Amino acid sequence: KQEVTQIPAALSVPEGENLVLNCSFTDSAIYNLQWFRQDPGKGLTSLLLIQSSQREQTSGRLNASLDKSSGRSTLYIAASQPGDSATYLCAVMDSSYKLIFGSGTRLLVRP
Amino acid sequence: NAGVTQTPKFQVLKTGQSMTLQCAQDMNHNSMYWYRQDPGMGLRLIYYSASEGTTDKGEVPNGYNVSRLNKREFSLRLESAAPSQTSVYFCASGDGLEGTEAFFGQGTRLTVV
Numbered sequence: 622k623q624e625v626t627q628i629p630a631a632l633s634v635p636e637g638e639n640l641v642l643n644c645s646f647t648d649s650a651i652y653n654l655q656w657f658r659q660d661p662g663k664g665l666t667s668l669l670l671i672q673s674s675q676r677e678q679t680s681g682r683l684n685a686s687l688d689k690s691s692g693r694s695t696l697y698i699a700a701s702q703p704g705d706s707a708t709y710l711c712a713v714m715d716s717s718y719k720l721i722f723g724s725g726t727r728l729l730v731r732p
Numbered sequence: 733n734a735g736v737t738q739t740p741k742f743q744v745l746k747t748g749q750s751m752t753l754q755c756a757q758d759m760n761h762n763s764m765y766w767y768r769q770d771p772g773m774g775l776r777l778i779y780y781s782a783s784e785g786t787t788d789k790g791e792v793p794n795g796y797n798v799s800r801l802n803k804r805e806f807s808l809r810l811e812s813a814a815p816s817q818t819s820v821y822f823c824a825s826g827d828g829l830e831g832t833e834a835f836f837g838q839g840t841r842l843t844v845v
Contacts, residue, residue, distance in 0.1 A: 627774075652828035657836075664822065665775075665836040672831050710774060714828040718763045718782040719790065724774035 623648045623715050627723035634701055635731050642696040642726045644711035649689045652714040656685050656696050659708045659725070668709075669696070701730045734758050738823050738837035745813045745844045753808040753840050755823030762827050764806035765834070766790075766798060768819040775822060781806055813844045 624647045634640055644654070653672050657665040669678045669685040671694065677686040684697040698705060710725045736757045745751055757764065762783045767775040767790075777790030781800040795817060797809045806825075810817060820841050826834030 664838045667833045670833045718828045720765055720834055722775040
């Protein structure tokens with residue numbers, strides 16, 4: 622059974638810091654891994670998708686890496702801003718097309 | 733582009749009532765999903781449909797049924813609502829084989845009293 626874990630559960634940083642969010646999964650037989658952002662009371666917005674054959678993806682100040690063999694992904698946010706404050710969720714799509722989520726990291730960027 | 737559309741956005745039910753949550757996507761995705769999200773928690777998979785004509789249980793299927801009506805539509809039914817089903821429900825679509833992102837609807841906030 623695929624299990625996805627995100628550490629830390631919450632993170633508070635001053636504006637301008639670079640930070641790393643972690644995601645781990647137990648079964649390496651995945652199609653892809655996706656990072657999402659969720660603002661309070663809102664739906665999910667896709668940030669980055671990494672295919673199982675890829676090692677990383679970049680979008681603006683965001684960089685996500687994937688190490689399938691170790692069952693780990695990281696989301697790197699450069700030069701954090703107060704507008705980055707949100708919950709960040711990772712999800713893996715397994716070999717049966719099931720999309721399984723971690724419990725998220727709640728990020729607060731302090732001005 | 734509409735993406736993933738869920739209806740209704742809000743609903744209040746009495747214990748024992750039934751209702752169907754509707755979801756439609758216009759991205760020609762093969763896979764569709766239903767999740768629930770409880771306060772302070774991540775998303776838990778209720779049911780999913782890997783492709784038209786198939787449905788499978790997720791992590792928390794008890795008390796729910798689903799129908800994949802066609803490629804576009806995937807509905808979630810609560811036959812006899814219970815207060816424990818008070819939650820925010822999200823529908824999503826995606827396509828692992830094609831390598832596309834999963835997209836989410838805006839959610840249905842359901843309260844069972």
